[in-house]
Amino acid sequence: MINPRFFVGIDLGTTHCVLSYLELRKDHSIEEADSVVLSIPQLIAPGEVGTKPQLPSFLYEAHNAELGPHERRLPWEAEPKAIVGELARQLGAKTPIRLVASAKSWLSHSGVDRRSALLPIQATEDVPKVSPLTATIEYLRHLRDAWNHELKDAVLSNQDLVITVPASFDPAARELTLEAAHSLGLHQAVLLEEPQAAFYSWIQSSHGQWRAQVKPGEVILVVDVGGGTTDLSLIAVSEDQGSLSLKRVAIGDHILLGGDNMDLALAYTLKNKLEAEGKRIEAWQIQALTHACRQAKESLLVEDGPDAVEIAVPNRGSSLIGGVIRTRLTRDEVDDILVNGFFPEVELSDLPKSLPRTGLTIVGLPYAQDPRITSHLAAFLTKQVRATEELDGFNSNPSLGFLKPDAILLNGGVFKSPALVRRIVAVVNRWSHQAAGQSVRLLSGADLDHSVARGAAYYGSVRKGHGVRIRGGIAAAYYVGVESAMPAVPGLQPPLEALCIAPFGMEEGTQAELPPFEFGVVVGEPVHFRFFVSKTRREDPVGTRLDSWTHDELEELEPIEVVLSADNHHQGQVIPVHLGAKVTEVGTLQLEAISKLDQHRWKVELNVRPQ
Amino acid sequence: MSVDVHLVPASLDLYHLILIGSLAAMVLLMFILTLLWLRQKGRIAELQVHSGGVKQPLDSSSQDASDKTVKAVRLSNPEGAMQLLGLLQNEARFVDFIQEEISVHADADIGAAARVVHEGCRKVIRGHFDLVPIRVEVENSRITLQEGFDPSANRITGHIVGQPPFSGTLIHKGWRVQRVDLPKVTDGHDLSIIAAAEIEL
Numbered sequence: 174m175i176n177p178r179f180f181v182g183i184d185l186g187t188t189h190c191v192l193s194y195l196e197l198r199k200d201h202s203i204e205e206a207d208s209v210v211l212s213i214p215q216l217i218a219p220g221e222v223g224t225k226p227q228l229p230s231f232l233y234e235a236h237n238a239e240l241g242p243h244e245r246r247l248p249w250e251a252e253p254k255a256i257v258g259e260l261a262r263q264l265g266a267k268t269p270i271r272l273v274a275s276a277k278s279w280l281s282h283s284g285v286d287r288r289s290a291l292l293p294i295q296a297t298e299d300v301p302k303v304s305p306l307t308a309t310i311e312y313l314r315h316l317r318d319a320w321n322h323e324l325k326d327a328v329l330s331n332q333d334l335v336i337t338v339p340a341s342f343d344p345a346a347r348e349l350t351l352e353a354a355h356s357l358g359l360h361q362a363v364l365l366e367e368p369q370a371a372f373y374s375w376i377q378s379s380h381g382q383w384r385a386q387v388k389p390g391e392v393i394l395v396v397d398v399g400g401g402t403t404d405l406s407l408i409a410v411s412e413d414q415g416s417l418s419l420k421r422v423a424i425g426d427h428i429l430l431g432g433d434n435m436d437l438a439l440a441y442t443l444k445n446k447l448e449a450e451g452k453r454i455e456a457w458q459i460q461a462l463t464h465a466c467r468q469a470k471e472s473l474l475v476e477d478g479p480d481a482v483e484i485a486v487p488n489r490g491s492s493l494i495g496g497v498i499r500t501r502l503t504r505d506e507v508d509d510i511l512v513n514g515f516f517p518e519v520e521l522s523d524l525p526k527s528l529p530r531t532g533l534t535i536v537g538l539p540y541a542q543d544p545r546i547t548s549h550l551a552a553f554l555t556k557q558v559r560a561t562e563e564l565d566g567f568n569s570n571p572s573l574g575f576l577k578p579d580a581i582l583l584n585g586g587v588f589k590s591p592a593l594v595r596r597i598v599a600v601v602n603r604w605s606h607q608a609a610g611q612s613v614r615l616l617s618g619a620d621l622d623h624s625v626a627r628g629a630a631y632y633g634s635v636r637k638g639h640g641v642r643i644r645g646g647i648a649a650a651y652y653v654g655v656e657s658a659m660p661a662v663p664g665l666q667p668p669l670e671a672l673c674i675a676p677f678g679m680e681e682g683t684q685a686e687l688p689p690f691e692f693g694v695v696v697g698e699p700v701h702f703r704f705f706v707s708k709t710r711r712e713d714p715v716g717t718r719l720d721s722w723t724h725d726e727l728e729e730l731e732p733i734e735v736v737l738s739a740d741n742h743h744q745g746q747v748i749p750v751h752l753g754a755k756v757t758e759v760g761t762l763q764l765e766a767i768s769k770l771d772q773h774r775w776k777v778e779l780n781v782r783p784q
Numbered sequence: 785m786s787v788d789v790h791l792v793p794a795s796l797d798l799y800h801l802i803l804i805g806s807l808a809a810m811v812l813l814m815f816i817l818t819l820l821w822l823r824q825k826g827r828i829a830e831l832q833v834h835s836g837g838v839k840q841p842l843d844s845s846s847q848d849a850s851d852k853t854v855k856a857v858r859l860s861n862p863e864g865a866m867q868l869l870g871l872l873q874n875e876a877r878f879v880d881f882i883q884e885e886i887s888v889h890a891d892a893d894i895g896a897a898a899r900v901v902h903e904g905c906r907k908v909i910r911g912h913f914d915l916v917p918i919r920v921e922v923e924n925s926r927i928t929l930q931e932g933f934d935p936s937a938n939r940i941t942g943h944i945v946g947q948p949p950f951s952g953t954l955i956h957k958g959w960r961v962q963r964v965d966l967p968k969v970t971d972g973h974d975l976s977i978i979a980a981a982e983i984e985l
Contacts, residue, residue: 218874219980220973221867223912224965243972267984485899489982493880494889497896 177333179324180637182208182370182629183316184337185309185350187277188400188433189227192316193626194332195634206634208377208627213319215258219244225259226623228315232273232308233261234293234301249322255303255311266460270296275401276308278429278538281339281346283731285537287780288349294537309353317357330358333637335629339404340366340648341427343706343730344762345779351761364760365632367625368395368406369421369643371584373635374628375619384417386616387580390566392422393616394578396550396597397625398585403428403546405553407576408643409561420564421645423557423576424708426728428549430541432587438510438544439466443484443500452498461486466502473507474590480504508592515544516596521551521575521604547600551575554604556709556725563711573608580614586622644680647756650710651675652727654703655690655718671705671727673717675754675762684755688716691749691769694735696742701732702752704779734778735766741773752777866975867966871912873979876904880979912966918958927954 184191192211212224219240233256235245245260247253256264265272273292280287282305290302303311313336320329338350347364354362365373372395376383387393389412397404405425411418440462444454454462462484469482481503488496525543541549554575561567561576570577581601588594594615602612620627635642652671675685694700705727713719719727737748749769756762764777872878881901886894909915918937921927929938931948937958940950969975 214968217967218870220970221870221967222970223967241972243970246970248968483899485896485903487877487897487900491880491979492884493877493900494884494886494897495893497893497900499896 177331178327179332180335180630180633181320181329181332182335182337182365182626182631182633183313184367184370184623184626184629185277185312186230186399186625187275187402187431188230190230190312190316191227191623191626192320193623193630195630197634197639208630210623210626211320211323213258213316214248214322215315215319216245216247216256216260218260218263220246222248223259228258228312228319229262230257230274230276230312231261231265232257232276232292232303232311233264233268234271234273234296234303235264236271239264247318249318257311257315267457269293269456271300273303273308275538276305276312278401279305280309280349281342281427282538283343283345284539287345306349306353309350310356313353313359314357317359330361332361333633334359334362335365335370335633335636336362337365337367337370337625337629339402339427340368340406340421340424341402341404342366343427344651345731347761348779351759362759363633363636365629366404366406366421366424367399368397368404368424368584369408370625370628370632371395371397371619372406372408372419372582372628372643373631374624375582375616376640377627377631378618378620378624386614387417389417390568391579392561392567392576393580393582394554394601394613395582395584396546398546398583398587399431400433400586401429401431403430403541403549405550406648407557407560407578409564409567411564411566417641419641419643421643421648422564423553423560424648425549425553426708428541429538430544430546430549432585434544435511435515435587436463436467436470438514439463439470439502439507442506442510443502447498447500454498457489458486458498469502470507470511471589473502473504474511474592476591478504511590512592512596516547516593516600517545518596518600518603519545519548519551521555521607523548524552524555525549547597550597550601551604554578559709559711573610575604575608577605577608577610578613579611580616582616582619584619584621584624588621646678646680646683647675647762648677648708650677650707650713651754651762652705652707652719653733653752654705668720669703671719671722672752673710673713673715673719674752674764675756676714677707677711679754679756681756681760682758685715685753687751687753687767690716690718691751692766693747694737694750694766696737696746696748697739697744699734699736701734702777704730704733706730731779733764735775736778737766737775741771750775863969863975864966866978867969868908870975870978871908871967872905875908876901878905912964913961914963915959916962918960919954921954921957923954923957925954926951 178196180195180197182193192213193208194211195206195208197206210226212226213228214222214224215228217223217225220243235256242252245253245256261272265274271293276292279285279292285291287305290304290307292303292305292308293300296302317329334354336350336354338347342350351362351364372393379386387410389410391410393408393410395406395408406421407423409420409422411420440459443462443466444459447454465484465486469484472478473482481501484500484502486498487493488498490496525541525545525548527542543549557576558571558574559569562569562571578601581598583594583597598613598615605611605613631640634640650673652673655670655672656667672688672690674688679685707727709726742748750766751769753765753767754762755765764779766775766777767773869879873880877900881897919927929940929948929950929952933948937960940952942952
């Protein structure tokens with residue numbers, strides 16, 4: 174790659190994508206540099222191209238009679254393969270059977286084959302379908318082409334590029350994200366976890382003052398509530414040779430619960446209210462109601478805000494007056510549904526509930542069943558009570574029953590509502606006070622909508638040595654399932670052991686030692702291994718074999734697969750192999766089967782078609 | 785006919801008056817803006833447009849073919865006007881509202897429609913134009929215009945005699961479009977279609 178002029182960060186969000194960039198110039202330091210959010214050209218109506226700071230993460234499969242050829246034209250392409258962004262969102266609101274939404278959640282859904290064409294999930298038979306991977310590629314392609322169109326003399330493939338993923342993305346989803354970038358010629362792309370990106374953005378926006386706001390021995394909780402997901406991380410601050418160093422010590426589970434759920438909850442409340450008055454609300458009006466609620470909540474959830482906001486939803490015919498459905502959203506309703514519904518004052522012991530599925534959830538995605546974000550937070554902090562135990566200079570106190578953060582950084586558009594900020598801080602404070610601890614500090618100053626992309630661009634420069642880097646490596650340990658040797662008992666599965674192949678905290682660019690355990694693999698035949706992850710077992714070295722574990726400790730991922738190609742071996746030959754792990758420079762986990770005979774290496778596939 | 789004013793809640797009346805008043809002001813603003821936009825077209829090259837976060841002067845040749853032929857008297861560009869109408873219709877149902885007979889409807893219904901129109905118009909205006917006041921002084925305060933002031937940006941009225949500097953009362957602070965960022969239109973796109981007919985299958 175020739176010398177990059179820009180550090181580019183891309184936030185491939187569940188509902189919106191954002192691209193930010195930072196120009197490295199000789200005349201000022203990186204801490205003074207300001208990142209810029211790209212205004213992304215996109216179709217905003219048939220035949221009209223406007224710019225927006227966000228690209229809605231939607232793809233629309235238009236029928237060939239639906240739009241004229243000139244109506245889908247982009248400045249850089251006469252016949253784009255896919256309609257993505259604002260126009261896709263608009264068309265999809267009226268024709269949902271052709272709309273691909275939440276592709277990112279599908280990309281991280283281990284229950285489906287992420288390469289198979291399954292979206293739109295609600296499509297009827299003659300609608301062409303795409304895979305979650307293809308949809309991701311299309312969003313990224315639009316961003317790449319938009320960049321290349323706007324900055325013609327600095328093509329994206331020649332710039333430093335960081336793409337963000339949720340901290341809770343599994344190794345397979347991370348690899349697929351990287352594969353999407355590679356398929357577009359963006360081979361230089363590096364991955365970064367979104368809560369870390371938000372933290373980098375906070376560092377950058379403090380213009381060097383962040384060092385005065387945190388102290389060695391402190392733990393910072395990052396709560397990133399996006400459109401579709403809630404992502405949690407803990408970052409520990411220590412001192413290393415007189416300067417502050419940062420380490421990401423824990424990440425949360427993948428929680429499919431975000432700002433869109435909140436807007437939808439308000440919209441359905443208004444729908445019920447209107448229907449109680451005998452008014453009929455059609456499906457397309459929900460969209461308009463949701464949009465109105467998003468705006469209304471921001472004005473209602475401020476101190477001294479109005480008691481109610483009038484909401485008006487027009488009909489579809491050309492007669493506007495008389496056809497408008499009116500209602501009002503009150504402060505009490507918003508308090509009740511959002512503040513008490515999504516951020517209730519819960520006890521630490523009040524863990525998220527698994528409820529029986531209701532008719533409201535869309536078939537397929539594992540949406541969080543408990544909408545209480547504070548409860549998910551309680552579960553995270555109690556589960557991670559030992560997160561700082563191995564670090565010097567931290568008062569790790571497991572008897573508290575939870576990991577008490579010292580400061581909290583909030584990210585995501587929902588925190589534009591001060592009442593939600595106050596509530597989440599109050600809840601964490603109450604837990605802290607119960608443990609005789611001090612109140613948490615709220616770290617502020619970040620751009621809630623764009624900080625992930627901004628932080629990603631900044632991280633690009635940090636990787637080149639222009640700032641403090643958050644360490645931490647992988648925030649999980651990985652295990653493969655091994656059937657233990659025992660005499661066969663009819664009707665009884667042999668007990669399973671979990672063999673650690675990648676320890677917690679492996680840094681980027683490192684390779685784990687090989688576990689002292691070999692598998693016999695038949696050449697030419699696919700062999701599957703059960704695959705497990707633990708976000709709490711920090712102490713297991715490679716080779717640790719667990720014969721029992723709690724449900725909380727180890728979580729099963731989709732199986733991994735190795736096929737020993739017959740290049741140097743005979744078909745049917747049994748080869749003894751070790752399973753080894755490495756974490757690449759760009760932040761993905763790679764597994765290899767290494768022959769004990771001649772050190773030949775085969776890649777172990779993480780993305781396997783579910784059986 | 786005698787009307788008991790107490791039958792109608794005064795606050796409700798006031799509320800609707802404000803709604804309708806603001807709506808009228810808004811409609812006026814729209815037309816002024818349209819005119820302003822058309823007048824600006826000729827000197828649009830002076831404006832800076834944001835394109836992809838990178839400031840670059842607007843390429844006037846590709847934007848306005850009429851520039852080449854008409855210089856002395858500017859021909860207003862119907863395409864720009866139609867595009868703005870299309871945006872206002874799309875976001876604010878503006879054309880629907882103006883085309884409708886308003887006198888037969890109750891104030892409450894007009895008020896409800898006005899919310900839709902107001903919110904949408906505001907979104908279009910704020911999204912595509914940066915509007916700044918021409919004068920920063922407080923309205924109704926005394927100000928002085930020095931010699932060489934720009935008469936098209938500062939309209940003097942009333943007792944106009946003598947030579948500048950002029951002293952007078954600032955009646956209206958004025959508005960200027962500082963930045964305009966209208967959507968680009970693809971070749972072959974028919975701007976005369978303000979809103980397509982919609983047929984649900």
